[in-house]
Amino acid sequence: MSRFTSFLLLSMLATAPASFTWGAGVERLTVDFDYVKSLAAERAANDYKPPEAPRLPRKLRDLDYNDYREIEFRADASLWGGEQALPFQLRFYHRGGANSQRVLLHETSATHVQEIPFREEFFNYRALEDPGRMRSDSGYAGFRVHYALNRPEAMDELVSFLGSSYFRALAPGNIYGLSARGLALDAALPGRAEEFPDFVSFWIRKPTADAESLEWFALLDSPSVAGAYAFTIDPGHETVMTVRVALYWRNAVADPGWAPLTSMFWFGENSDRPANTLRPEVHDSDGLWIETADAGRQWQPLQRVAHARITDIPTSSLRGFGLIQRDRAFANYQDLEAGYHRRPSAWVEPLEDWGPGQLRLSELPTDSEYHDNVVAYWRPDQPVAAGDESHFSYRLIWGDQPPPASLAQVTATRHGHDGEGRPMWWVDFAGENLAQLAPSDFGADLQIGGDAEVVHQALEALPDGAGWRVIIVTNARPTAGLTCTLRQGPDAISETWRLPTSSS
Numbered sequence: 001m002s003r004f005t006s007f008l009l010l011s012m013l014a015t016a017p018a019s020f021t022w023g024a025g026v027e028r029l030t031v032d033f034d035y036v037k038s039l040a041a042e043r044a045a046n047d048y049k050p051p052e053a054p055r056l057p058r059k060l061r062d063l064d065y066n067d068y069r070e071i072e073f074r075a076d077a078s079l080w081g082g083e084q085a086l087p088f089q090l091r092f093y094h095r096g097g098a099n100s101q102r103v104l105l106h107e108t109s110a111t112h113v114q115e116i117p118f119r120e121e122f123f124n125y126r127a128l129e130d131p132g133r134m135r136s137d138s139g140y141a142g143f144r145v146h147y148a149l150n151r152p153e154a155m156d157e158l159v160s161f162l163g164s165s166y167f168r169a170l171a172p173g174n175i176y177g178l179s180a181r182g183l184a185l186d187a188a189l190p191g192r193a194e195e196f197p198d199f200v201s202f203w204i205r206k207p208t209a210d211a212e213s214l215e216w217f218a219l220l221d222s223p224s225v226a227g228a229y230a231f232t233i234d235p236g237h238e239t240v241m242t243v244r245v246a247l248y249w250r251n252a253v254a255d256p257g258w259a260p261l262t263s264m265f266w267f268g269e270n271s272d273r274p275a276n277t278l279r280p281e282v283h284d285s286d287g288l289w290i291e292t293a294d295a296g297r298q299w300q301p302l303q304r305v306a307h308a309r310i311t312d313i314p315t316s317s318l319r320g321f322g323l324i325q326r327d328r329a330f331a332n333y334q335d336l337e338a339g340y341h342r343r344p345s346a347w348v349e350p351l352e353d354w355g356p357g358q359l360r361l362s363e364l365p366t367d368s369e370y371h372d373n374v375v376a377y378w379r380p381d382q383p384v385a386a387g388d389e390s391h392f393s394y395r396l397i398w399g400d401q402p403p404p405a406s407l408a409q410v411t412a413t414r415h416g417h418d419g420e421g422r423p424m425w426w427v428d429f430a431g432e433n434l435a436q437l438a439p440s441d442f443g444a445d446l447q448i449g450g451d452a453e454v455v456h457q458a459l460e461a462l463p464d465g466a467g468w469r470v471i472i473v474t475n476a477r478p479t480a481g482l483t484c485t486l487r488q489g490p491d492a493i494s495e496t497w498r499l500p501t502s503s504s
Helices: 007-015 033-044
Strands: 088-093 104-108 112-115 142-147 156-162 166-169 179-181 198-205 214-221 225-234 239-249 256-263 265-267 287-292 296-301 309-315 318-324 345-350 357-363 374-380 389-399 409-417 423-430 443-448 454-461 468-474 482-488 496-499
Touching (some): 156 239, 256 389, 296 409, 468 482
Antiparallel strands (some): 088 142, 156 166, 166 179, 179 256, 198 214, 287 296, 345 389, 357 374, 423 468, 443 482, 454 468
């Protein structure tokens, strides 16, 4: 394809301060989802080749986490900033340390595309001073999109792609917490190493001056699969991402995971607090929320586990799932720095019928807040084989919580034992539909599996009309599941609280 200077290159030069130059070639090419799908299919038809990139100077390769944070992208170098002041702007992550892998970044328009070259002058290295010589094709480790999310005069971070296929997004008032991923491969199989696909290339469409959304495409690759992704992000009261996916399989995979979410749960109201800890709770998410056509809405609180635990929930017709930070009260965290009460929730809504499958939740033990130990994703019943294709799409909603349901919700789960040492739970429900009800108007429907039995249950009103508490005592810890649903006659008036079929 011929290369030539165009209005696109001139617009990029106008974006950066006068001392910055981009100097990238421009191609006449239309990049859309079909184009990236063709690249993915071509890759999958050939043997996998690990990504290549110019070698980094040793000083950058050896950076630890704190040293890496010394490298700061200069806000005045933002792509689409400066005199253009477009509604969305791009900033880039430097390669180094744990983020040494290169991704190729491109700016596209309706008819043109050009690679975004690396420039040292876009960064402040602060205490690192001279990091070593870098080339224009050294590339970046990832990118961030900035937008006037919280107030018109400030360009806040909206979404971030950094490392493998991980990405995070924010809604107004949020700070970063859980992550989404492009794909999970064998993420929860004991004794089997997880495979981490990488986003290796991005094409980000330049927005117009009045744009309310931003679109980009991504190419994913790994030994087992190549894939094409199309993202559209619409910020607002909640940040909504629409994701289209096409996967082309090189190899069979035992446990493929669609729309994976990754989070951290160390301890909460339903688990013991570690010694010498002021904070009552520490987690990025406190529960898994599921909706299916047959079982309706279900809430499973996350728990602190001593051993790895996998929960599979059959989903003949999935309507949505998410890892949710439902508890929004600062008093329940008492953390002045981490701000766990401001961490976003993420909710996945399939845009077509994904067919029969399972919602898989994997919980791992942890002794700190610094490692993600919770993964949730949907897995198809039909296994994938070499040569197969998978196509699906979904809406990913980031914010304080998904749209409110008409049913009452679980607001707290606590666990302990009664005076005879029997397992005991206190489950709080709240919702506008409960406000005018008396105990005689409804009841708690408990279902327990296996050999355990419910030996006592009670329903008590919470103070100030805040909801109702169900008290449950069993003769043994349920190993085959325990659920609780508030019902008025035969009709459910709450979501279903559930414990997994096996507990540690």
